[in-house]
Amino acid sequence: MTQVNEAGLGADALEVLKVVERFARDEVRPVGMQLDALADPDEVIAAGSPLWTLHDKYRALGVDSLSLAGSFEPAEQAMLSARITETLGWADGGLAVSLAVAGFPKFFIALTGDPKLTERYLSADSSEIGCWAITEPDHGSDSLAFSEPHWTRPEVRPNCIARLDGDEWVINGSKAAWVSNAPVATYAALFCTIDGDEGFAGGGVCITPLDLPGVSRGKNLNKLGQRALPQGELHFDDVRVPAANMVIGKPMYSMTVEMTLALANAFMGSTFAGLARAAYEAALEYAKDRVQGGVPIIQHQNVRSRLFKMFAKVEAAASLSRRTMLIGNAGPPPIHYSIASKTYCTTTAFEVASEALQIFGGNGLTKEYPIEKIMRDARAAMIEDGCNEMLSLVGGSKL
Ligand SMILES: Cc1cc2nc3c(=O)[nH]c(=O)nc-3n(C[C@H](O)[C@H](O)[C@H](O)COP(=O)(O)OP(=O)(O)OC[C@H]3O[C@@H](n4cnc5c(N)ncnc54)[C@H](O)[C@@H]3O)c2cc1C
Incomplete structure (x- = not known):
């Protein structure tokens, strides 16, 4: 995933991000494609499924928000969380959610400080x-x-x-x-x-x-x-x-539902800003490779202009989701920001994936190419963690 480096991350944080990028590219994406291809969803969770080892490896990385807390200033941690979440979403939207949700209840346990719950769920080897x-x-x-x-x-x-x-x-x-x-x-x-x-x-x-x-x-x-x-x-x-x-x-x-939705929606925004980028990158690569009319299709003005619109949308989604995380300062952002990020980024992921599929032509419809899966994954996100229409009502109530 080629991205411009922007201010906000120091050398240590960039090192963490590099580790996550390798994990996303070499582990999460291939496992996601393998699990997506299984006809029976029971096989996804069967003994020996790579889902289990992926969870183990992710836990061992120690890059979830609670594990990172205290290692960075809140603003840097917020930006790092945004970038980690985007990177995992870029690799596979569904697995990014599975890995993040696995540690989600820990936030509540950390708040209570209850010794029995802490020992069972927050210990390093849990x-x-x-x-x-x-x-x-x-x-x-x-x-x-x-x-x-x-x-x-x-x-x-x-x-x-x-x-x-x-x-x-x-x-x-x-x-x-x-x-x-x-x-x-x-x-x-x-x-x-x-x-x-x-x-x-x-x-x-x-x-x-x-x-x-x-x-x-x-x-x-x-x-x-x-x-x-x-x-x-x-x-x-x-x-x-x-x-x-x-x-x-x-x-x-009621306040807890609001805070939880605010945190979850901010993470959803980052996850699907990442998936939108994956769709755009796949289309860009294909357009440089596929020859029609004697030239790679990217040389046709119309294709280039469509790719540029996708690029602009992907960058806008990344900007909004990162800003939302920054406003939260490593905690839940105000909910209307989180909902703006979630609804915009998931819609963008679906629109960009759909446009990317069009750039693939007929090939885009086949399972030989990655884009039909990305489009299906993005579509689910417009319902996940709240239907976008209903979320907009909740966000609108805060204006
Ligand atoms: C991939 C995925 C992952 C998910 N993960 C989780 C999870 O981890 N934990 C969990 O508990 N749930 C999870 N969900 C559930 C998700 O939050 C719900 O699907 C979502 O809240 C919508 O509920 P519903 O599917 O029952 O649709 P409904 O609420 O029945 O909505 C149907 C339609 O009616 C519209 N509608 C409903 N109410 C209103 C209203 N008041 N005003 C206007 N329009 C309205 C909706 O916009 C929608 O178009 C997940 C869902 C998906 C798809």
Whole structure:
């Protein structure tokens, strides 16, 4: 991935980025292509699948936000996180999400400082894989749109309820098949509803081990794009969790959904700014190689001008996503910035991938070339972490 170096990263950070670039090019991209080609999504998570070793290798790199914290000034860390995330997205959108989500619940554990949770999940040799379980079978947009009127309505009944019984929470219900990493996760940041009549506003975040009695999983989802990212339902049948695991309670829940969405959407912006670049680069390379009318097609004015428009969009996406991360200063940015980044960068990734496919002509439609996969992966992102239309309503509520 050839990029102009810009201010913001010192020598140490650039060294970290180089390591990530090698990992992205040599490990993530080939594994993503291999997993995407599997007809049965169960094979993606089967014993011996390269998905498992990829997670191990990524953990060993120690380049997630929590591991990097304290090594750099916040602004430099924010820029480094943006560049690392773009680089992983450039390699494979779905795997970039899988690797990032695996460590996501750690943020909540780090906030609580609970000794038992810290020992199990934050120790250096922990090989736990996490997931963020918020979407429910009957509630997709509902579960994220905290700015909308349904949020506090008691008659909107959530699907996953926690009830306090002595010093344990008892959890019943389901989370939707869309939970990223659910088929492989060992624990979840479970965004559930605490028994009561406050609707979604009366929720909590419960660190829920997924090896407890009463936890079961649904089928591994078979989908159009991001096929390397495992997704599937989680079911809870009288699952008992220690009271201390409810790390966020009702009073802080709405604010926590906002902060979490702000962080997740900022990372989505960077991931898909990276994937947009991958699509553009593939088209550029092809256009220099493919000869029509006796010359490489890039020499036809119309093709050159189309490539230039793609280049401008890719650079705009990179600028917005990096600026958003910088505004967050290594924390969650204000949510309307994160949503602007997520919606713009995912739309850009899809538009650029679609235009890139057109530049490939018929070849673009075949699995011999990388672009149809990139387009499918980008398409999923316009729904992932909130449909772009609904996110725009939430972002708009902050203007
Ligand atoms: C690749 C991928 C990864 C994902 N990862 C996770 C994950 O890790 N964890 C997790 O919990 N979930 C995850 N999701 C779920 C994702 O967040 C939801 O799919 C998303 O919130 C939309 O919900 P839905 O699919 O039920 O669509 P619905 O909410 O049913 O929406 C259907 C349509 O109605 C529109 N709509 C809905 N409500 C409104 C409204 N109030 N105003 C205007 N329009 C509206 C939407 O824009 C959309 O076009 C993932 C999804 C995908 C595709």
